[in-house]
Amino acid sequence: MGKKKKEVDDRFKRFGTVSFTSITKINDFIDYLDQGKIMGTRCKECGLFFFPPRADCHNCFSSDMEWVEVSGTGKLITYSKLEFAPIGFGDDLPYAIAVLDYGEHKIFGRIAEDVPEDEIRVGMEMTTKVNTLPNGQLNYVFHKA
Amino acid sequence: MGKVGIIGVGQSSFVRGYPGSIRELAFEGFKDAMQDAGIPTKDIDASIICSAPEYDKQRSPAGVFAEYLGLVPQPTCYLESLCSSSSMGLRFAYSLVKSGLHDVVAVIGFQKMSEISSAESQERMGRGADIQWESPFGTMMPAYYAMYARGHMGQYGTTLEDLALIRVKAATYGQINEKAVYRRPVTFDMFSDPESPMSNPVANPLRVGDCCANADGSSCVIVANEEKTRAFSKKPVWILGLGAASTTVNLAGRDLFSGLTVAQAAGEEAYKMAGITAKDIDVAEVHDCFTIAEMMAYENLGFAKPGEGKELIRAKETYKEGSIPVNVDGGLLSKGHPIGATGGSQIRTIVLQLRGEAGEMQVKDPEIGLVHNIGGVGLYGNVSILGR
Numbered sequence: 001m002g003k004k005k006k007e008v009d010d011r012f013k014r015f016g017t018v019s020f021t022s023i024t025k026i027n028d029f030i031d032y033l034d035q036g037k038i039m040g041t042r043c044k045e046c047g048l049f050f051f052p053p054r055a056d057c058h059n060c061f062s063s064d065m066e067w068v069e070v071s072g073t074g075k076l077i078t079y080s081k082l083e084f085a086p087i088g089f090g091d092d093l094p095y096a097i098a099v100l101d102y103g104e105h106k107i108f109g110r111i112a113e114d115v116p117e118d119e120i121r122v123g124m125e126m127t128t129k130v131n132t133l134p135n136g137q138l139n140y141v142f143h144k145a
Numbered sequence: 146m147g148k149v150g151i152i153g154v155g156q157s158s159f160v161r162g163y164p165g166s167i168r169e170l171a172f173e174g175f176k177d178a179m180q181d182a183g184i185p186t187k188d189i190d191a192s193i194i195c196s197a198p199e200y201d202k203q204r205s206p207a208g209v210f211a212e213y214l215g216l217v218p219q220p221t222c223y224l225e226s227l228c229s230s231s232s233m234g235l236r237f238a239y240s241l242v243k244s245g246l247h248d249v250v251a252v253i254g255f256q257k258m259s260e261i262s263s264a265e266s267q268e269r270m271g272r273g274a275d276i277q278w279e280s281p282f283g284t285m286m287p288a289y290y291a292m293y294a295r296g297h298m299g300q301y302g303t304t305l306e307d308l309a310l311i312r313v314k315a316a317t318y319g320q321i322n323e324k325a326v327y328r329r330p331v332t333f334d335m336f337s338d339p340e341s342p343m344s345n346p347v348a349n350p351l352r353v354g355d356c357c358a359n360a361d362g363s364s365c366v367i368v369a370n371e372e373k374t375r376a377f378s379k380k381p382v383w384i385l386g387l388g389a390a391s392t393t394v395n396l397a398g399r400d401l402f403s404g405l406t407v408a409q410a411a412g413e414e415a416y417k418m419a420g421i422t423a424k425d426i427d428v429a430e431v432h433d434c435f436t437i438a439e440m441m442a443y444e445n446l447g448f449a450k451p452g453e454g455k456e457l458i459r460a461k462e463t464y465k466e467g468s469i470p471v472n473v474d475g476g477l478l479s480k481g482h483p484i485g486a487t488g489g490s491q492i493r494t495i496v497l498q499l500r501g502e503a504g505e506m507q508v509k510d511p512e513i514g515l516v517h518n519i520g521g522v523g524l525y526g527n528v529s530i531l532g533r
Contacts, residue, residue: 008249012277015281016280016281016282016486017281017282017283018280018281018283019281020272020276020277020280020281021276021277024277031380051397052277052278052395052397064493077296077446078293078295078296078299078402079295079352080287080288080289080291080295080348080349080350081282081348081349081521082211082285082288082347082348083345083346083347083348083349084264084267084285084287084347084348085264085283085434086264086267086268086271086283086284086285087262087265087267087268088268088283089283090264092283095283097282097283097284097288097292098292099292099396099397099402105312105397106396106397106398106399108275108278108279108282108396108397108464109282110282110283122295122299138280138281
């Protein structure tokens with residue numbers, strides 16, 4: 001029997017401007033991004049919700065997870081606009097990274113490019129939406145609610 | 146089981162573009178500490194080599210250093226917790242000595258950051274955060290700490306002027322520290338002068354002047370049991386308390402954005418072990434990788450109440466003559482921050498202060514000193530309390 005090359009599921013390499021991970025058990029996250037959905041995982045055993053999604057529950061050691069869509073709005077806790085970027089991200093400048101508080105969980109991401117800087121206020125309500133980057137990669141960004 | 150002491154401290158000068166290899170760099174800090182301790186190398190029972198990984202071609206630097214420094218056949222290993230690696234090294238050396246497994250242990254910290262460009266370095270440091278869920282957004286250390294700065298300013302009314310005052314203090318002492326990489330003065334007015342590089346934005350609200358200088362350097366701390374400490378050291382300095390903590394890597398897992406929980410937890414643990422409170426500290430080294438980091442340290446360590454750190458710097462209470470002198474060696478901001486070497490350098494400063502050997506930087510007659518050393522974006526925290 002000839003050796004057949006095993007197919008590698010490396011969907012996660014499409015996440016972010018530059019992805020540093022390609023193989024992970026939560027690769028379905030990328031398919032959901034393709035559908036415009038941002039998903040976390042919930043442990044079917046103990047009910048703990050995770051964002052970012054994870055394959056394993058540290059609370060009860062179960063790996064039986066279900067996907068749950070992140071919806072509604074979150075409060076902007078803090079942000080920073082970068083004037084310099086690490087290698088590989090220079091073409092994106094300037095951009096702002098931020099944290100949104102959804103109550104049950106928080107999301108780390110970027111503020112959408114079209115939100116004017118003078119309209120950004122800590123405490124403002126924002127929503128998280130899937131975004132396609134100029135290089136074809138996928139991420140999620142925060143828009144004014 | 147007896148006390149654990151520090152019998153030797155040393156560091157290389159912190160420089161840009163060290164003209165040598167990492168083993169040669171490590172030699173400088175080690176030699177300085179061994180000459181300070183005044184013992185032969187054969188008396189070192191084990192070594193712990195500390196740095197943040199991925200700056201060097203050399204994998205597993207411990208073996209190479211042990212050979213170059215004459216520390217074979219004694220056991221050696223590599224240990225890292227990013228920027229707090231050598232404080233974590235002190236913690237492990239303490240446990241090795243306290244357990245009786247070894248009598249004397251050398252903690253050697255180093256970093257040669259100049260092997261790579263500044264942008265590459267930012268990328269490496271950024272990958273000390275969550276590479277799966279944060280780094281793909283284009284993160285770097287100044288931006289992370291900028292998010293804490295915004296959190297602190299929003300909650301407590303801390304201003305960019307307050308942060309500038311911290312940099313001015315650092316530069317005051319960087320100028321008189323022969324080992325510092327940045328020895329020029331920094332004035333308050335530079336932060337409002339568009340012509341000055343200090344005022345240039347990096348990741349708002351932080352400016353160039355708010356950020357520490359990358360540097361190459363090495364440090365070494367020789368830890369010994371009570372018997373050896375009394376035998377070798379004319380002015381013994383003892384490890385009175387140690388604290389360490391971690392938190393979630395991803396900022397999305399955190400609740401506090403105006404302080405570092407790891408510093409609070411490590412501080413409490415160290416104070417408890419030493420049987421003292423913040424009021425008993427006579428001199429401190431805190432991890433001022435950014436100006437906001439020193440501001441938060443004042444509060445997280447109990448030198449000031451939450452939100453009142455700005456009063457300390459406005460009143461110059463953290464200057465050499467103040468009620469709680471902090472980073473009177475220039476700190477990371479001016480002395481420089483060769484990641485793995487930083488903790489050992491901070492420990493060295495406090496040991497010299499307690500012995501009364503800090504020269505022009507000497508604080509008046511300190512008895513108890515504290516080292517606060519943070520790894521990553523408030524990811525790892527180590528607090529070490531030393532006393533005479």
